[in-house]
Every structure is written in C-alpha cells, then in structure tokens.
Amino acid sequence: MVKARRVVGAAVLVASAGSASGQVTIEGARGMSRDVTGLELVRELWSADADAQVVRVVRPATECWGGEAGTGAEAPDINFVGATVDEEGDGPSSVAYTPDGSKIVIAHRESRTLVVWDAATRALVRVISVPGRAQDIAITPDSTRAVVAAVDAAEAYVVDLGTGALLATVPVGNAPGSVVVTPDGTKAAVANMFDGTLSVIDLSTYTETVRVPGLVFSVTFSFSTDGLVDLQYSQVDVIDNGRVANLDRFGDQFQIIDLGTGALASIAVPDQPADMSMNAARTQAAVCHVGTTRRISVVDFASMSVVQTWTTPDDCWGSIAVNPAGTKAAYTILNATKIIDLTTGAISGSLSTATLNDLLQIPGTERVVGVGYNASLIDLSTGSLVRNLNATVSTGIGAMSPTVLETAQCSTTFGEDLLVMTTTSTGGVVANQHTGPAPESDRMSFVALDDDGSEAVGVFRVSDNAALFDVGSASLSGLVPVGLRPMTAALTPDGSKAVVANADSFFSTVIDMGTGTGTNVPMGRRGSIALVSPDGQYGYVPVVADGDGINRIDLTTNTLAGPKVFTGDMGSLGVDLSQVALSPDGTVIALAGSFSDVLSLVDTGTWTLIKHVPVGDFPFGLTFSADGSRIYVTNAFNDTISVVSNAGGASAVLSTLAAPDLPTNIAILPDGTRLYVQNIGSGAGLRVLDASTGATLSTITVPSGEFLAGYKVDPVNGRLLASMGVATTTMGGSIGFSVTESQRLRSLSLADGSFVEEWLDPAHGPRSMNTSGDFSVVGVACSLSEGAVFYDFDPGCPADLSGSSDPNDPAYGVPDGSADASDFFYYLDQFVSGNLAEADLTGSSDPNDPSYGVPDGDLDADDFFYFLDLFVQGC
DSSP states (O other): OGGGGGOSOOEEOOOOOOOOTOOOEOOSSOOOOOOOOTTTOOOOOOOOTTTTTTTEEOHHHHHHHHHTTTSTOOEEEEEEEEOOOOOOOOEEEEEOOTTTEEEEEEETTTTTTTEEETTOOOOOEEEEOSSSSSEEEEEOOSEEEEEETOOOOOEEEETTTOOOOOEEEEEEEESEEEEETTTTEEEEEETTTTTTTEEETTTTTTTEEEEOOOOOOOOEEEEEETSOEEEEEOOOEEEEEEEEEEEETTTTTEEEETTOOOOOOEEESSSSEEEEEEEEESEEEEEEEEEEOEEEEEEETTTEEEEEEEEOOOOOEEEEEEEETTTTEEETTTTTTOOOOEETBBBBBOBBBOSSSEEOOOOTTEEEEEEESSSEEEEEETTTEEEEESOOOOOEEEEEOSSSSEEEESSSSSSSSSEEEEEEEEOEEEEEESSSOOOOOOEEEEEEEEETSSSEEEEEEETTTEOOOOOOOTTTEEEEEEOOEEEEEOOOOOOSSEEEEESSSEEEEEEETTTTTEEEEESSSOBBOOEEESSSSSSEEOOOOOEEEEEEETTTTTOOOSSSSSOOOOOTTTTOOOOOOOTTTSSEEEETTTTTEEEEEEETTTTEEEEEOSSSSSEEEEOOOOOEEEEEEEEETTTTEEEOOGGGHHHHHHHHOOSSSEEEEEEETTSSSEEEEEEEEOOOEEEEEEEETEEEEEOOOOTTTTTEEEEEEEETEEEEEEEEEEEEEEETTTTTTEEEEEEEEEEEETTTOOOOOEEEEEOOOOOOEEETTTTEEEEEEEETTTTEEEEEEEOOOOOOSSSSSTTTTTTTTTTSSOSSSHHHHHHHHHHHHTHHHHHHHOOOTTTSSTTTTTTOOOOOOHHHHHEEEEEEHHO
C-alpha cells in the first residue's frame, strides 16, 4: 500500500457518491477541482512539486458513504481505558532473598516482572521485565543473577539483578514451574511441569546441557472472589552440586536426579508424598504424606531407602520443616500445626497456628516460621508456639533471610501485599506494602459514572486506589489512593465528587474529581455500596460489621452528618453485596437485611429508621418502582420476590411472587409490568417475569461459556442493556498459565428480552456494569485487564475538527459543533502533511477489525477512510 506521506503538498478529492463501484482518488500535483454530487466538498489545492506522487485507493461506495457496513446510527464509540502503569507487580508467584541478604526479589506472573526491594529499608531498587510469565526464581550464590522459570513460554531467563539486563533466554520444556541453582552456582535445574522433564542449564554458557524425562510434578491453585489466583507447582530441592530431589506425589516415589548424566533414581515411599524438608547436612529428608495416608517418613540418600515411617493421628495438610539435625519436624494439619520427634515418633498436641500454607526453616536455629495469616513462630526444641507474628493478611508464599532473623511473605489471593516480619520471640510485622511499586492498579471491580457520562471512577479492590476517567477523551485522569479493599463508588450527578466505600478501613473516601485528591471520612468498617443523593449534597455508605447500619456524609464539608442508622444484618452472595437503593425522589433508602430477613427503610430527611419490614429468606436484591411506591425484593434462599409498599411506617408486604432458583439482581420496567430477575441457582440466567403474577414470560440467553456481568433497564432508549463475556484464567496442563477475555454489550427488547443488537470488545473481559444517569454511556469494569470499557452512545461529533479551512483563520483547528467542508479539508491538510497526532486514526478501515479506530503510528488510506466514516456520521 502506498503511504499517504509520500504525497507532497496538497491534494484534490474526487468522489462519486452515486456509483455502485464508487471510488475516491487523492491526487497530488495540480489537480482539477470539480463538484461532487451529494457532498459538495470542493477545493482547488496546489502542489509545489509537479512530480508529486499519486495515491489511489478504491472502495465500494456503500463502505464510504454508509449503507450496510457498520452497526447503524446508534452504534457507540467503544474505548478501553487502561490504568496499568509501566512497572507493576501483579500476580506474585515466588519470593526470595539474595544469598547476601541485601535484597528481596519477587517474581510476578501476571505483570511478567521481577521486583527488587532493599531488604533493610524496603525501598524499591528496580523492576525487571521478562518476556514470559515469571512463575519461580532462584538466585545465584554470589547474589548477582536470577534464573526465572516462565510458565507460559517454555523458556527460562537469566537476568542481571544489578543492572536489570536480560542476559539469556534458554529454551526448556513445556510449562516450567520450578527452578533451583546449585550451591556452587554452576547449574540451574528447571522443572517442566507438563512435560515431566527437568532441564539442566549451564550458567556459564546459558545452554541446556541435558533434559531428564520420567518425572512427575503436581500443581495446586487457589483463588479469591476478587479475581486473584495463586498457582504453585511442586518444588525440586537441591541435595548438592550434582543432584536434586523431587517428590512424585502420584507415583509414590522420592526421585533423585543426577545433573551431570541425567540419571534418574527412585525410592518407593508411602502414598501421597507432598512436601519434603532436608537436614542441614543434606543427607536425609523428612517427607509429609497428605490426606488419609497419615504418614511422616524419613528418606536416607546414602542407602537410597526409607529409614523411618511414623503414623500421625491427623490428616497431614501438606507442609513440613525439620531442625538442622533432622531429628524433629513441624508439620501442618487443618487449622493447626504439630511437632513430631523423628527418632521416637512422639507427636505433640495441636499448636494454635490456624491453617498454614507453608513452613520455613530458620537457618541455624531450632525454629520454623509458618506462611499464612498467623505466620506462627514455632520452637522445635520445646515443642511450643512462640508467637504469632502476623494478623494483617493471609500470605501464600514466603522466604527466610539468610543473614538476619527475618521473613518476607506475600499474599497471593487476599491481596498483593509484601509483609516483612522479624522472627524473634518479640517479633512481628515491620513492613506492609504492595509487592510492586506504587502506583498499582490491580483488579478493577466496579465503575461509576455521573449523570451525563462525562466523568467516571473505577475502584481497584486489590491495589486500594481509584482511577479517574475522562470519558469524552477516553483517557485516564489519575489514580487516587483510597482505603483498604474498596468495594464500590458513586458520583455526584455533576461529576464533581465521588464517594468510595472501603471494606477493610474504618473510613470512606470522598474524591474531588477536579483536583484528584481524596479525603477520608471516619466511620465503621466493611463499607459496601456507596450512594449519592439526587441533589449531590450527601453520600450514603452502609457498613456490614460492628453493628450493620448506614452512614451519611455531607459532601460539602466531607464529614459525617448524623449518627449511623442501624439496619438489618447485610451480607453477600459470592462477589455481590446485599443491595441498597434510593427511592427515585431520594427520600427513602431501602437496604436488604439478608441475615435478618428484613427490608430496612431509612428516611433520608430525618435520618432515622422508618421500619424493618419482614420479607423472605435472605433478601438480597431490590429495586424501586418508577413512581417509588413499591419496592421489589428478591429472597435468595426461598426463591421468592416480596412486593413491599413504600408507605412510611405503614410499609408492608403486599404480595409474594415465585422466582427462579436463588434470585439475586432485579430490575423493573418503568410502566411496572415486567421484572427482569437474575438467578444463580439451577438454570442460572436472566428471566423476564410478569410483575403482577411472577410468571416467567421469557428467558434471556447468555452465550455458552460466558457469564452475565450486569444489566440495566434503559427507559430513555427503550431497551434492556446487558453486559456478557469471558474473563477466565487457565492454569496447569500444557498451557501453564493463560488469560482469556472478551465481552459483548447487548441491546435487548424490553418486551421479552429478545436479541436486538450487540457490540463486541474481543480483548477485555467484564467484571461489572454501570450506566450514566442519562444512559448515554455504559461503563464496564474489567478486572483482569485492569481498566474499563466505555460504550459511548452520544460521543459528540468526532468529525468536528475545525471551524475553518483557512490555516490563517483563528477558527482553523478549533471544533465548532458541526461537521462540514471545513472539517474535511482540515483533516486533509493534516493527512497530507503527515501529522500523526491529528491524522493517525486507525489501523484498519474495516469496522469489524479490532484495530478499527485504534491509531497504529502510521498514515495510510485506512486513516483517510476512517475519517470519511466519521464525517458521514455527522454530528
């Protein structure tokens, strides 16, 4: 394709709008101007170069001027606005100290980074990007290099920790998930999970010297409702400079691999060997056998045999750690830890450690420390629990400092936090920070918009901050710190302020959208669903702990306005919260007291409780009728809908309707004739019900493999809008780790929910959905993509670029609210001059191509035809 920037000087547009095979020709040189039927875009343009190149591009006329291409006049602008910064720490998967104890290095699977922290000060040293998903790391004895197993890339990387340089990429087996380095620093061993092979890497030449087959590894994973996942593979362990050990959990073998020859030797052990811990001399290993096997065994490397097997009174949970002599070990059980004498088989009573995810040896001592919510410090010599070091957040991975009494542990599913704790008898948490550098932007769970859809705010539940969006320009305005685990947000109608409800802080946050600053307003913890009064004067935040109730914030002073009004006990179902809603006139707040089986009504004027109305079992979702006279409440556990009168102290249940299994969210048609009810039990989906009888009129189809992220009745445009899609993480197997995302916004008939039209985003999966007050913009929070997609049904006039075609006119390049010849010739000037900032509009001229409307850093005919599409749409 000939590039437009080869055109020197100006050009002439010649277009035929009436021809079925219509063409557009851009000609440099002294072209003749002529009238263009139906367009009347006429201008004589002169080139200073008579030999200027000619660009000719031909398209069918229907593509240029409308016709069947595209999605119609109501098609929205679709823009994903990400909030991810360049250097993040997403998906911590492995943590290690450098052998000199000076640095803490954390591998991050999702952001493909190693984050290096100063161990003494916890200051950021650097962030190192790697090509693949960093699953595990091992550091050379001289503390200069890290070897990284990339679980999705069949590669291992060697990086320089001092400079951050990628020193080598070494092809290995499929799904590498574990890596170790020999004590002399000459070799690395990478366990390839799907292949069942071990790759031995020479660290002087950065080549694979041998690949050992015949091994079996295991994988465990966990996840949270916030969308965080933890993927951990079984670990190989170093015996000496020439050998490593592996547990074959499913073949009941203790495997020893010679790194030089690749020879594989096996020792038969009891069923389900899950974890091993070696003595300081590396001559024996204690093995924990999980589940009903109830065994602790001791393997001797010299004799290649099991020399002890002890029966335990409890199912082993899967982690074990021995003292330097290998004579005692701590092992985990459900909700506790026990100590076993490996010589006599004597077992202690249960230590109150709660469930621990791992046990770490403290070098040179008789003590071990747990990885988990308590991070329990255990003394093996006395058989006692010394101290619980942590009560902040549950950790999933950890490492011990080789030089001081300190442990670094990371949360993996309850957040992305780095906790550094001293492991002395009086120790505890000395640092609690994110595993990556600020600002982070992890797991957007909710997005809110103002009345006209010009401003939006999204909350990141994991990174504890909020993103401010300018929807019109599809841009990120800034990131604002809020409280711990923000749940939802609400904007004032004019978009000047946002209220953020924080679940794990004793305050809510009010954000000034103009200055991008936040003010924390003290109140109870477990803030849930934020609301704002119709006049923008007050924010309302319910709390679901320490006496459930609702707080009122004066948004002029950013202070509490009155006491907490106590309500029924609220809760959640899965990731969704017991719902709260304002009456259309803003005078009444209705709250679903899920655990109290009541609907609580609060008067916003007097700031008092009106009444608790008994409803069904576990009331959850609710909505007001358009006139505010009725409240419809879904009762999740007895599959009914309570119809409640909104009549002050006389409020009562008027009728009870049948509902599908486990009904949750509910919406109502403005004329009150139909209900739209989502259920999550058997036959999960979205149904249209008769609002008088509860009879199912129709079922709204969600494409196979997708889920319903949210829906809204849009009375302005007479449709039901539903967000559907895929946002999945695949772990294990030949894939190793992958993320699949896509979404669709569907316009459905209000009569029966039948399909009318849809708009696709193939790259960003939905988490939740919201709309502007006037329904001109739909916002979809994207947790895995860490941003939001905005469907703008009233995008203004994208073809309005200029009020004049004369470069000397002050109106040149200044939009004037209309799309006319001035705009066309202004764009043509920018196109011909090669102005990327103004003229680079798209990577494709095909509306069905994902790169349509996405600038690609180049000017060509695609950009020209994209502008023509915008021009024809007009204002």
